[in-house]
Amino acid sequence: MARAQPDREVIPVVQKLRIRYAKRGRLRFSSHRDFSRALERAVRRAALPMAYSAGFSPHPKISYVGAAPTGVASEAEYLEIGLAERRDPAWVMASLDSSLPPGLDIVECVEGQTGSLPDRIDASQWLLELPGADPAGLRAAVAAFLAEESVEVERMTKDGRRQFDARAAVVTLKVTDTTPDDVSGGTNCGILQLVVRHLTPAVRPDDVLSGLRAAAGFEVLTGTRVTRLAQGLLGEDGTIGDPLAADRGPVDQPAG
Amino acid sequence: MPVESLFARLEPLLARVQKPIQYVGGELNATLKDWDTTDVRWCLMYPDAYEVGLPNQGVAILYEVLNEREGVLAERSYAVWPDLEALMREHQVPQFTVDAHRPVKAFDLFGFSFATELGYTNMLNAIDLAGIPLLAADRGDDDPIVLAGGHAAFNPETIAEFLDAAVLGDGEQAVLRITDIVRAFKAEGSPGGREELLFRLATDGVVYVPRFYDVDYLPDGRIRRVVPNRAGIPFRVAKHTVMNLDEWPYPAKPLVPLAETVHERYSVEIFRGCTRGCRFCQAGMITRPVRERSIDTIGAMVAKGLEATGLNEVGLLSLSSADHSEIGPLAKQLADRYEGQNVSLSLPSTRVDAFNVDLANELSRNGRRSGLTFAPEGASERLRRVINKMVSEEDLIRTVTAAYANGWRQVKLYFMCGLPTETDDDVLEIARMAAEVIKAGREASGKRDIKCTVSIGPFVPKPHTPFQWAPMLDHKTIDERLLKLRKAITADRQYGKAIGMRYHDGRPAIIEGLLSRGDRRVGAVIRKVWEDGGRFDGWSEHFSYDRWERAAAEAFGDGPLSLDWYTTRERGETEVLAWDHLDSGLDKEWLWADWQDSLAAVEVEDCRWTPCFDCGVCPQLGTDIQVGPTGRVLIPLSPVVGTGAVPWPTSRG
Structure with a gap:
């Protein structure tokens, strides 16, 4: 008999x-x-009753919403998993978190009630720490960047060098004065707060830094640290909504 | 004395290199210990890229064995790729450990595990990046003791001038013994410094210390003699043999990397050693006798290992896994335990004559039914007698027929080229054998989508084997022979299209041959290659034959030595071999007799099933074969992966 697809039962999703x-x-x-x-290893260690796809090499049902680039920290990444049996979200959060290495941390877990998660995310808020940056120069560069209608930048992509506008996606770009203690390099550290819309092509924090160079000749030294602070729907006031708010029950746990 | 983390200095560089995750550590099950509360500190290095080094069993075992000990700290280091190396040199960041990013130079011991000699240039690079003098003779009391272990350490002579010591054989007990000696020495206030510590280690017999041996040469280049140069130093240093694997159930909690690595499975050694007696196989010769791990220990290790890692593939490792006396029950019981849980089992090394389809069906019950791989090594019956790989073509055809009838579609066959006494015809037999396999497969399955891939690697004679005297075939002849084979396969209209052929070019093997059977004079070649930019010689995109050839010509000059002298020259019975003072337990007389039998195409049996044939290992080292069957069963355990049978919320391991 030919070796056809194994007749595994497809285990349906009963809880998102x-x-x-x-x-x-x-x-x-x-x-x-x-x-x-x-x-994937953590869900096995945590013994979560995952729903699996069919086929020769079944995969657990996990879907991601975007993903921060390599080298960039994030406090707000999102994913959705499908379970074949119901579990308490708080228990899933605790067991999954203890099954992941420290530094990859589960911040919140809620049961999906309604709608689709990707539809609740169209913008990101970023924090950029630039050790050694001259604050006055940084302020001037930001002002020059924001004054432009569009700022062409270049980046290597899978399809080679690509040119695109880094300005239109930027909603806010501010220099702030607070110096976080953990930044190496210490005294003159430039800090940027950035809100960008998720457009195609995606404008990443390093594209905005390239934009500062293009608009004002501002050179960034090495050692920049970038952290995504939030993702969600962009409000009219420029703030970013919480994509899990709609799923949180009235007496549920506080946001992470 | 506190040792500072280098991470803050390394971090800005990581944004500028490929795959930075390999340098940051933080793996699940990694151990971090306080520097100041430990008194013996090991840096273990696998001198290749992280993706190759992390899954290495030897390092994984020693990392756990050492870190389980109170007061002992072990961290890991791997070879950095050239992009990071350039930045480290530019910014003066030294070689670091990935666990706590401590500078390697601060450790007491810097141990290298060598699975292959092609890692030697990476060793030199790591020593240099660490800020440790390259030559052992130039090191001071503040420098770590640089050790080598692993199979290549059975002839460490080519790297002798860079090493302080070498460990032969199983490392579990040896590293603890070394730790005890170092601890006692430090507790006494390190009297007599580095030289005294090395002397204590050498007189104990736990390691080989090259500096305590002098090598004299004959005018024709051969070695005249190797003798200790201090009283109390043993004439020969013997290998270590762990005699009860059930007492050493490691790795128990292997590291789970974030980065992608070459093997992503929980591997457990089901036995150590092999007495099949394949004459080319150094691993089989130097790891005798056979010592089985009992199946209940294996069962418990697999359960805990999967739980600790979340991996979903289990590798049952050994030199010839289907030879375990209880492999059938083991495979069946593991397959039962993980039924329906997406856990797959694999048996990396199986002999055609020990394999059966029932076993294969058990192994593939829970997972993929990918290809089957066998290693006849030689395609002609005569050649298989020469190398003592006594599997018959009937065995092969019977096995693949059953496999194809049971749904497998792909068989991979491994061969060597350049074996002693080999002719063009022997190699052309590979095409015929592959055609027979396809023919049998088409008949058994009634289908035409049957594939057979033949993979051919050049033969490299190794120390401590009956072929240690054999001439290597030059790389041009090897390449010509493989070209003839390719033509023969292409010319086969009936089966040729179903046969895939993969082969390695013969030149890296010549360098491996130089490093395997070389002596202390080869060290100058390695150093020149490293100085000329040689790194990652096991990677074809980094290996440069020309660089090695040039370095050899410079180092050997007009004297009797040459690349050919070390590789394609046949050694005589009375020649002193560079590793004669290193004792693998094998009698040199027995090895010579076996070499002569080989040339006469006479086989030797396996001592597990026939009387002892006096290879010498057991009486020399006071060991004995340990094989089952034990008749025990695996302890039934609740499934690791949730099928609904696991109550929740429960605590997990």
């Missing part, structure tokens, strides 16, 4: 869980592929 996770410290150097392998 939506998860916010963080990539912190040195594990910001993990790529999205690295994270997804780690998560």
Whole structure:
């Protein structure tokens, strides 16, 4: 008999869980592929009753919403998993978190009630720490960048060098004065707060830094640290909504 | 004395290199210990890229064995790729451990595990990046003791001038013994410094310390003699043999990397050693006798290992896994335990004559039914007698017929080229054998989509084997022979298209041959290659034959030595071999007799099933074969992966 697809039963999804996770410290150097392998192992260690896809090599039902670039930290990454049996989201959060290495941390887990998670995310808020940056020069560069209608930048992509506008996606770009203690390099550290819309092609924080160079000749020294602070729907006032708010029950746990 | 983490200095560089995750550590099950509360500190290095080094069993075992000990700290280091190396040199960041990013130079011991000699240039690079003098003779009391272990350490002579010591054989007990000696020495206030510590280690017999041996040469280049140069130093240093694998159930909690690595499975050694007696196989010769791990220990290790890692593939490792006396019950019981849980089992090394389809069906019950791989090594019956790989073509055809009838579609066959006494015809037999396999497969399955891939690697004679005297075939002849084989396969209209052929070019093997059977004079070649930029010689995109050839010509000059002298020259019975003072337990007389039998195409049996044939290992080292069957069963355990049978919320391991 020919070796056809094995007749495994497809295990249906009975519960969708939506998860916010963080990539912190040195594990910001993990790529999205690295994270997804780690998560697949973590769901096995945590003995979650995952729903699986059919076929020769069944995969657990996990779907991601975007992903921060390699080397960038994040406090607000999102994914959704499908379980074949119902579980308490708080228990899933605790067991999954303890099955992942420290630095890949589960921040929140709620049961998906309604709608689709990707539809609730169209913008990101970023924090950029630039050790050694001259604050006055940085302020001037930001002002020059914001004054432009469009700022062409270049980046290597899978399809080679690509030119695109880094300005239109930027909603806010501010220089702030607070110096976080953990930044190496200390005294003159430039800090940027950035809100960008998710457009195609995606404008990433390093594209905005390229934009500062293009618009004002501002050179960034090495050692920049970038952290995604939030993702969600962009409000009219420029703030970013919480994509899990709609799934949170009235007496549910506080946001992460 | 606190040792600072290098991470803050390394971090800005990581944004500028490929796959930075390999340098940051933080793996699940990694152990971090406080520097100041430990008194013996090991840096273990696998001198290749992280993706190759992390899954290495040897390092994984020693990392756990050492870190389980109170007061002992072990961290890991791997070879950095050239992009990071350039930045580290530019910014003066030294070689670091990935666990706590401590500078390697601060450790007491810096141990290298060598699965292959092609890692030697990476060793030199790591020593240099660490800021440790390259030559052992130039090191001071503040430098770590640089050790080598692993199979290549059975002839460490080519790297003798860079090493302080070498460990022969199983490492579990040896590293603890070394730790005890170092601890006692430090507790006494390190009297007599580095030289005294090395002397204590050498007189104990736990390691080989090259500096305590002098080598004299004859005018024709051969070695005259190797003798200790200090009283109390043993004439020969013997290998270590762990005699009860059930007492050493490691790795128990292997590291789970974030980065992608070459093997992503929980591997457990089901036995160590092999007495099949394949004459080319150094691993089989130097790891005798056979010591089985009992199946209940294996069962418990698999359960805990999967739980600790979340991996879903289990590798049952050994030199010839289907030879375990209880492999059938083991495979069946593991397959039963993980039924329906997406856990797959694999048996990496199986002999055609020990394999059966029932076993294969058990192994593939829970997972993929990918290809089957066998290693006849030689395609002609005569050649298989020469190398003592006594599997018959009937066995092969019977096995693949059953496999194709049971749904497998792909068989891979491994061969060597350049074996002693080999002719063109022997190699052309590979095409015929592959055609027979396809023919049998088409008949058994009634289908035409049957594939057979033949993979051919050049033969490299190794120390401590009956072929240690054999001449290597030059790389040009090897390449010509493989070209003839390719033509023969292409010319086969009936089966040729179903046969895939993969082969390695013969030149890296010549360098491996130089490093395998070389002596202390080869060290100058390795150093020149490294100085000339040689790194990652096991990677074809980094290996440069020309660089090695040039370095050899410079180092050997007009004297009797040459690349050919070390590789394609046949050695005589009375020649002193560079590794004669290193004792693998095998009698040199027995090895010579076996070499002569080989040339006469006479086989030797396996001592597990026939009387002892006096290879010498057991009486020399006071060991004995340990094989089952034990008749025990695996302890039934609740499934690791949730099928609904697991109550929740429960605590997990």
